[in-house]
Amino acid sequence: MDLATIIGLVLGVGCVVYGMMIGGDMGLFYDQSSIFITVGGTIAATVMSFPLKTLLSMPSALKNAFIRKPIDMNKDIDMIIDIANVARKEGLLALEDAANSVKDPFLKKGIMLMVDGSDPELVKSVLETELSYIEARHAVSIDFMMTMSSFGPAFGMIGTLIGLIQMLSNLEDPSTLGSGMSVALITTFYGSCLANMICTPLGKKLRIVSGEEILQRELLMEGLLSIQDGENPRIIRDKLTSFISRKEAMKGGKADVARPSAAEARE
Amino acid sequence: MDLATIIGLVLGVGCVVYGMMIGGDMGLFYDQSSIFITVGGTIAATVMSFPLKTLLSMPSALKNAFIRKPIDMNKDIDMIIDIANVARKEGLLALEDAANSVKDPFLKKGIMLMVDGSDPELVKSVLETELSYIEARHAVSIDFMMTMSSFGPAFGMIGTLIGLIQMLSNLEDPSTLGSGMSVALITTFYGSCLANMICTPLGKKLRIVSGEEILQRELLMEGLLSIQDGENPRIIRDKLTSFISRKEAMKGGKADVARPSAAEARE
């Protein structure tokens, strides 16, 4: 669970709804045709901008912004060290069992390549290619959210123009002017909320989640390559610990920088 | 047929028209002089911004966003493998027949160069130059759509200003104020729709279509160069399969990454 996403969404909706309820009836803000124009139009224009497959991949991408487990790099490091110990004692071939118990497909593929006795250069190149594909996939999801975010207010304005044109062309009963304009503004309201309460924050969160996932995979890759290189598990742990500081820096928070060990000096 | 473009367009127009019909008479939204100002002005300003030839090339460029056949890389790979088998058994000269049955001019040119016994360096350089020209052509089409997309709302506002100036200068009969303003807003409505329902989504789709087409040509080029190099068809297939994962990543969707083969290790 990404707490900030949930807290931010609940807090944002809460603040806006509270402000709405003080002023009067919530029913004012529901208008079916406005939903069609704003939400429907925004989704339609975004779908038109991307391949159909991008749309279908969005639910699993958004899951990342909401209910992903926090990445625990310490656990990843422990796992790499376990694998390193097995590899040291029983050889790389013994890792086949480890691969079977691993769920992460990236890590699994890396281990299987080592079990197959692939060349270290090949392992590195395959994992780097895999990483670049993961990054490209993330970039498309972020682009999708940001595109939606810019279509939202645009279709909000289109809806408001429709409402104003209809209202103004039919001013026989001036007493309806107010309520007509009120309805016309609802689409702009929907468009602004869609962009600023949902799409932009989710797009920005996806960018940060993507950065962390890429960093985690880099840690795993670094670990696997060190194992294949036959490095000492203690030294591998030293190396990988520095990734934790990097992750903290990406969040603006502090972490003790790992005490540099002799291992790094040797590099 | 690019389904997303069609679905997005139909869905978008449907949502907006449905929202319009709930509110009243569709005839309200038709105004001939507004079409002149907004659509005419936008097209005129865009034509002025580019050479005449760019305008003439747009219909065939836009066809790409709508009715292009989906790129089936598996078929491309099969075709390359067929050619590779012919080349292996009967030599490069025998490819002349293959070239005649090929429609794609890029692939045809590549095969003919090989038949002519051109140096591999030359084949590569000619095909890369060709690729860069294709990319430049695509970039101009995308720029054209995006330029139209920014002129649309601008001419919409010019039209609305014209309408407001005319209406406000002649307020003798206040009962016409509403309908005058209603007509004035129609140009802004046209401009927003032109930009957000047509030009921006098509521009973005063209960018993605361009990326896929370039990738397809890179696959073909990679294949041809491997054939000229006399590589084993099985190894060629392994190499080319990785392009499918790349294409999927560009859409945000997943594909199984090709199992790395010994072939890649040798590179």
Place this chain on the structure above:
Amino acid sequence: MDLATIIGLVLGVGCVVYGMMIGGDMGLFYDQSSIFITVGGTIAATVMSFPLKTLLSMPSALKNAFIRKPIDMNKDIDMIIDIANVARKEGLLALEDAANSVKDPFLKKGIMLMVDGSDPELVKSVLETELSYIEARHAVSIDFMMTMSSFGPAFGMIGTLIGLIQMLSNLEDPSTLGSGMSVALITTFYGSCLANMICTPLGKKLRIVSGEEILQRELLMEGLLSIQDGENPRIIRDKLTSFISRKEAMKGGKADVARPSAAEARE
């Protein structure tokens, strides 16, 4: 004559004027003080942003967007081949006569350097420097138009604010409200037209014209260097023909890519 610039301008003005005439009297849209504020202010702010010399160089820069002769690269290639034939038969010194009949100062300078027996490295470096200066000059003109394009709507709004402040502070006779606001909006109308019907399209056209001119000079430079190198005229023609494809790609149009010749292979 650049047809697209003329067509676009005439079409754009025509569409907008037609839309204006349907709605009423054209005289409504003429207001002397609005011209002072919008056009005068925009020009003043742009002049303030650049050196005086930039302003003075704009007429000849804009001529390029309107009445330049289309660049006929085939003619340029023929001319280079003619020069190459003279150089082959009578030696580089015989080119002095050719230089005298050439009007383009860039080409003339290049030929004179060769007649003087300058080192090929020097010829190349002088012509490349000259090219970079031409490019810098073009960039300043484009920047000038784009700066005007962003000041136009800004001074339009300043004028509208002036009009509104004057009108609102003096509402004793409400019947004048409409016409007062009408006049106030004229400056915004002027500013939008200035930006979207003139400055932005001309700036974009200048960018494309600049690209073509630079490409033409690169063709001439490539030709001259090949002549100095003593290459065969037939091979020089092959080389230079590829520039035509490049020019077409820059417009989004297609041209047959030159059949690669043995000459390129040798490079």
Place this chain on the structure above:
Amino acid sequence: MDLATIIGLVLGVGCVVYGMMIGGDMGLFYDQSSIFITVGGTIAATVMSFPLKTLLSMPSALKNAFIRKPIDMNKDIDMIIDIANVARKEGLLALEDAANSVKDPFLKKGIMLMVDGSDPELVKSVLETELSYIEARHAVSIDFMMTMSSFGPAFGMIGTLIGLIQMLSNLEDPSTLGSGMSVALITTFYGSCLANMICTPLGKKLRIVSGEEILQRELLMEGLLSIQDGENPRIIRDKLTSFISRKEAMKGGKADVARPSAAEARE
């Protein structure tokens, strides 16, 4: 104390409040639900865009923009020279005492690495990594402020739309129209003030403070590496003095450029 931040904030609030008081009652500008919508919504959307940890790190980041002591590089240089003198006379091991009296964790870590007898390459690489983490942390804080700055006016507009929709739908008593619209505009006012009086200036100030802090650490790093290299304290002082000119240039102010010494020539 960063005087410019305090002066700017006090002056800005003063000017705006003074302008408000001339026009009437300050109580007009307080509206509880507007605070909820604008400030609450802006914070919520920003929190949603970042990890929770970023939010928690903001107070200490903002402290930097307000109450940081001005960086006195002369004092830093004196301290480095003191350390250099100790190292010269008593050896690097004697620096352990110096490290204990040092508060800055960056400098402390550097000294401890030298005391441990680490390789100069390792010291440099550890300190550079540390610097890059500090820079990443700063970048996140700046991004946080700039994100808040763009959500502020957006939620201001959402609040105004809510107010307008409520007011317009309930126009039975036209005398309340004015005050209803007045309240509706308060959220836009809050959003603009939040963005332009607080978030944008603080974000820009944080960027400059970050630049200065990074420069100070570079000075310390340069000093430590020179000490480890056993350079003459007088030469070290010459080298470090040039950082003061660099700092002044970053502020637009002038400083005498250090007279170049023989030391630099030797590099």
Place this chain on the structure above:
Amino acid sequence: MDLATIIGLVLGVGCVVYGMMIGGDMGLFYDQSSIFITVGGTIAATVMSFPLKTLLSMPSALKNAFIRKPIDMNKDIDMIIDIANVARKEGLLALEDAANSVKDPFLKKGIMLMVDGSDPELVKSVLETELSYIEARHAVSIDFMMTMSSFGPAFGMIGTLIGLIQMLSNLEDPSTLGSGMSVALITTFYGSCLANMICTPLGKKLRIVSGEEILQRELLMEGLLSIQDGENPRIIRDKLTSFISRKEAMKGGKADVARPSAAEARE
């Protein structure tokens, strides 16, 4: 005197004031509290965004945009040639007298370094460092003007919101509505004028002035290094003349490109 800055400013103010006078009383546009909010707020927010020192350095930076003497590179070249002749006849040591009569601190520092017999590498590195500091100083001034330019309209809108909120909340006497709104719009008027008539043009002019000053220093540096190298004064003049063409290109104007001399060929 930079004529374009003065002409542009006088012309711009003239056009706008003329447009204002046609419409009525100039006194309408003076409002004390609006000045506080818009000008005061803009300055306050800009001060808050930068260190205090940047503010203090702005007067001398702006002097550059107004009353700087035009850079006469021919005179600079003559001066360099004079120095070169002295150095040739009497040796580098004799330049100490020349240094004393030179006012430009950059040139003076360069000559003194040569008199001191510094290594050419050191002279070059010191002057390049000095140049990079000058460039950084200019960049801060430009950033300051552009930041002011974006805060201007923002505080204008804040002021207008304040005015509207006060006016709308107190509509008992509808006859004051017009004049209240008129006053409210004055701040937006001030903000737009501040940004478009002063800050943006000055910022853009500073960028161009900066480019020319940097180019002049590069000419001086090139000259000094050639003198130290003992080159022939005639050849030095040839080299430096090419800077004049570069300067003209930066303004969009034409200058005859210097005839390339044998000197350049030797490089």
